[in-house]
Amino acid sequence: MWYRVYRITTLGDVKDAVTYLTAITATYGVLVTVWVLHNIAIYKRKGPRKSAPLLTFSAIHDHLGSYIVAPENVRHKQAITVTVADGQKVFSETVTPR
Numbered sequence: 001m002w003y004r005v006y007r008i009t010t011l012g013d014v015k016d017a018v019t020y021l022t023a024i025t026a027t028y029g030v031l032v033t034v035w036v037l038h039n040i041a042i043y044k045r046k047g048p049r050k051s052a053p054l055l056t057f058s059a060i061h062d063h064l065g066s067y068i069v070a071p072e073n074v075r076h077k078q079a080i081t082v083t084v085a086d087g088q089k090v091f092s093e094t095v096t097p098r
Helices: 002-008 011-046 072-076
Strands: 067-069 080-085 088-093
Touching: none
Parallel strands: 067 088
Antiparallel strands: 080 088
16 A cells, blocks of 8 residues: 555655645644743743642532532542532542552
8 A cells, every 4th residue: 555655646745745744843833932931921920839729628519519528638638539429529539559
């Protein structure tokens, strides 16, 4: 099949493919540069992070109206599983096999 592709591919097809790949690569490079400059501007405006933001479980309902069931010890866990059943959100520690 590659031999067939080789036979029917013209120089114009190769030129179009190289032009397309160059344009895509250049566009990606510009987007990444803009994104990095955007993040640098945020860092200059806000300064470095001192710590991770703390999430509170003080609400009884979430913004969709589901009840939240969260045991106190779940606040200090690294991995949390959230399950929704019967209109309640239940937060529990994720058990990882060792």
